[in-house]
Each structure stands twice: as structure tokens, then as C-alpha cells.
Amino acid sequence: MLRTGCLLFLSLMTSAHASVPSVKVLIAKSLKNVTVEGMDLHKTIHTQRSKQQYYGRKSIVFNCQNNLKKKLSFIPRPLLVASLSSPTGLVSWGRHKYQGELQLVSQAHNESCDLINAIPLEAYITTLLSKEMNGSWPVEALKAQAVAARTYAYERLQRKNNGLYDLESSEKDQVSGTFFDATEKTLKASRETEGEILVGPSGKVSPAFFHSKCGGKTLRPDQVWGGVEEGYRSVNCTFCQKTGMKDWNGKIHNRKLVQMVDQVLKRYYSDAMADQEIKLMPDSLENSELRLYAGDRLHIIKKSYLRNLAGREALPSNNFIMSVKNKEFHVEGHGYGHGVGMCQLGALELAKRGYDYRQILSFYFPRHKIKTAYQQ
Ligand SMILES: [Zn+2]
Incomplete structure (x- = not known):
């Protein structure tokens, strides 16, 4: 449950405020x-x-x-x-x-050409909120999303960029909107959090991730992508239970799984399968990795890597359990999306229950703090 009385969140004002930065967003590729x-x-x-x-x-x-x-x-x-x-x-x-x-x-x-929109970061956040959440959601949920999305973009700006843009308007980064996607609520949400970003326990800007529905617990970045980002914890979230995608299940045929595991091993582990028979070790929702034998060799692969290959239709989230029934592999899962950071449907429910954006963010990012990076 939320510990509203002992929030460690501080709004740290920096002594010298920079002005609003501009962000370059790739909006279309390969145009004739x-x-x-x-x-x-x-x-x-x-x-x-x-x-x-x-x-x-x-x-x-x-x-x-x-x-x-x-x-x-x-x-x-x-x-x-x-x-x-x-x-x-x-x-x-x-x-x-x-x-x-x-x-x-x-x-x-x-x-062909690619098209880039160079836009002030605050305007970018205002239009993005309608795409990444819904412009009609409660303002406190939109404000939490504004801080998370701003942090994600700001972190990208801090990197030494070697290309001509900072972010893509796609699920790879964040889906940005156009001028007409801004609503009164999204304007209010970005205005009232202007310049606010999340920083990790060391004070460093850390990428703030978010996803549609965690389905019971959020994941750390290292459980999904392998890289460690400071401050992240896996959080139990029951707030998204009643909304969004229902629990899901499906089958993966034996031969298909062999193919996919082999591809995962080659792509992510510089390895390959020596045997065409897979023996799955008992799995649980707590495991972010699958343990399986090919012949007498044990392979441990991240569930998220299997999802990258299987696609989102076959595996809508990384929060799943795999088992064997009648010589076929069955998956049962919860939620939708990669599962890291803020659960958007959970944030919606928390806002409906009266939590403000600081409380929502402190629930999903319990070790991060809010800092004002710049002001107009
Ligand atoms: Zn959730």
C-alpha cells in the first residue's frame, strides 16, 4: 500500500535554472x-x-x-x-x-527523407500526454506521466547525441502527438510540473520508464533489458487489476519454441542450441528468466528476449509463467507492456482514489526524487 505519511519525495530547486530546452523528435521515416x-x-x-x-x-x-x-x-x-x-x-x-x-x-x-520536429520540450510533453495516456484522464495521473515522459526525454538530451535527432515518436521511445492532441488537461499537467524530472538516489538523471499495465508487479530495467539503472525496484501493484487487458494465455508449439530459443541464444547470448529437444525447468511469476535444458546443457534466457522475438500478440507482457501440458508449451500472463517503471493504468486508479502526482510517482519510483531542471 502507499505510505502517504512518509514520502521521501522532495522537490529540489536548482539554484540556477536553465531555460526550456528543445528536443528533436523523429516523426516519419523513408518519405519519398x-x-x-x-x-x-x-x-x-x-x-x-x-x-x-x-x-x-x-x-x-x-x-x-x-x-x-x-x-x-x-x-x-x-x-x-x-x-x-x-x-x-x-x-x-x-x-x-x-x-x-x-x-x-x-x-x-x-x-528518401526522414522528418524531424524540433520542438520546445514543454510543448512536446503537452501533446505527448494524449498519446501516451489519454487527454481526458485525471490531471494528477497526467502530471505523473508528464514528469516521467519529461525525464525520459531530458535524459536523452543529456547524452552526447551522434545523430540528428534525440528521440523517435514510436513505442521504441515515446509516442508524441501533434498540435491538436493538446487538451486543457494536458496543458495544465505540463504547466504545473514544468521542468520537473526524476533523479535517482545519487542525484543523476535516470531514464524514467513507463508501460500500459503491469498486471500485479512492476519490473526493474535489468530484469527486462539487462542494463542496471539506479534506484529501480520491483513494486507490487494491485491498482491496475480491474482495468485494461485481462489476464491472457496461449500456446507455443514445440518446434516454434525451439526456433525462438535458438534465435534468442544467437542474438543475445552469442550461443546456440545444440539439441532440438527442450526440457523446461519449473517456472514461476517471480522468475524474469526461463531455465531450460537442450540435451544436457542448461540455458537461462530472459523472458523479455523471448517476447521480443515472439511479438506482443503472442506475449503481451513480460509478466508470464511458462509450463508444459501435453508436450506443448503454455503461457499464462498478466498485464500489457514491458512492465518497467510506472504502470499507467495503476496511476489512473491512484489518481481516481485521490493521490497526487508526487504520491503516484513515489509509489512506482520509491527511491527517486523530483527535481526542477529548468523553468521558463
Ligand atoms: Zn499495475
Whole structure:
């Protein structure tokens, strides 16, 4: 249960506040043509070092398939080709409106462009909340999500970036929205937590992970991805029980499992299966790894690696147990998503019960603290 009386959460104000940083988000890949539209557009063609301003509404088409390839084939990739912005603060790509700037990048060995949105971090958080949660959820749940998502993005910004963007708008990182995804509640949630991020026990910014539904307990990053992040604990969460995806189960045929285990061993462990018969050791929900024999050799593989290969339809979460029935492998699981960090449906329930965002975050990140990294 929540220990609301002994919260270790502190809001540490830094002495000198930096201004709001900008984040570069990859919003689309491998485009053959890009049409950007806006009022009084400013266009910079970086490859020609030219700038141009248009007056009134203007639509500009970039043909990535032919023109860029021929004209710029001698320049190494990835290459920032063009930037477009408008004094109105909004630029459109197709039906989507974006705040900040749109940037076109030409990729190596690819007759196409990638599209990047360079956007102030606070605006990014405002639109993301509707995608990663739901813009109509209670404000305290959205505020908890705002801090977690901001931390994730901020941590990426701190890394020495060798590419032309910081994050992808996808489940790989976080799914960002467009201008129209912002709601009154998401604006309030980002405004009231402006600049707040989570730091680990050492005070270092640590990536804050979140997922849809833990199904009973959250997992540590090392249980899922192998890397240790400071401050994480596995937390028992009963708050998501009644919402979202029901407990799930399925079968994996013997031959399919042999194939998948072999692939997991090759991809993640520089190993392979010597035998085509698998003997599964007793499994439990507490185990984040499966123990199995191939011949007389014991292999220990992470359940999350098996999920990466099997796909989310076959294994919706990492919180599952595998057993053998009638010579077939059965899986029974709970929840949806990788299971690390904040359980979003649990956060929703906690907000409904009256917990504020600090209490929600302290439940899922009990050893982290909230720190204000910057202000307007
Ligand atoms: Zn949960």
C-alpha cells in the first residue's frame, strides 16, 4: 500500500535554472516526397546555405526520391537538408500541425527523407500526454506521466547525441502527438510540473520508464533489458487489476519454441542450441528468466528476449509463467507492456482514489526524487 505519511519525495530547486530546452523528435521515416505548409514560411536549405522567406500561405514540396539523391550524392549521410518554420509557431506536414520547426534529413543508401520536429520540450510533453495516456484522464495521473515522459526525454538530451535527432515518436521511445492532441488537461499537467524530472538516489538523471499495465508487479530495467539503472525496484501493484487487458494465455508449439530459443541464444547470448529437444525447468511469476535444458546443457534466457522475438500478440507482457501440458508449451500472463517503471493504468486508479502526482510517482519510483531542471 502507499505510505502517504512518509514520502521521501522532495522537490529540489536548482539554484540556477536553465531555460526550456528543445528536443528533436523523429516523426516519419523513408518519405519519398515531403510537403510542408504554413503561413509566412521561413525556409533554410542547409546544403546550399540559402535562406528564404515566403509571405502568406505557402506549400513547399521536396522530392526526396530523385532531386536529393542526384544533387547531393557525394555528401555523407545522414545530412540535414532543410529547416522550415513559421512566425505563427505552427508548420504543417499533410494533415498534421506541429509546433516548432520541421527538418528534413537525407539518409544514407536511401532515396528518401526522414522528418524531424524540433520542438520546445514543454510543448512536446503537452501533446505527448494524449498519446501516451489519454487527454481526458485525471490531471494528477497526467502530471505523473508528464514528469516521467519529461525525464525520459531530458535524459536523452543529456547524452552526447551522434545523430540528428534525440528521440523517435514510436513505442521504441515515446509516442508524441501533434498540435491538436493538446487538451486543457494536458496543458495544465505540463504547466504545473514544468521542468520537473526524476533523479535517482545519487542525484543523476535516470531514464524514467513507463508501460500500459503491469498486471500485479512492476519490473526493474535489468530484469527486462539487462542494463542496471539506479534506484529501480520491483513494486507490487494491485491498482491496475480491474482495468485494461485481462489476464491472457496461449500456446507455443514445440518446434516454434525451439526456433525462438535458438534465435534468442544467437542474438543475445552469442550461443546456440545444440539439441532440438527442450526440457523446461519449473517456472514461476517471480522468475524474469526461463531455465531450460537442450540435451544436457542448461540455458537461462530472459523472458523479455523471448517476447521480443515472439511479438506482443503472442506475449503481451513480460509478466508470464511458462509450463508444459501435453508436450506443448503454455503461457499464462498478466498485464500489457514491458512492465518497467510506472504502470499507467495503476496511476489512473491512484489518481481516481485521490493521490497526487508526487504520491503516484513515489509509489512506482520509491527511491527517486523530483527535481526542477529548468523553468521558463
Ligand atoms: Zn499495475
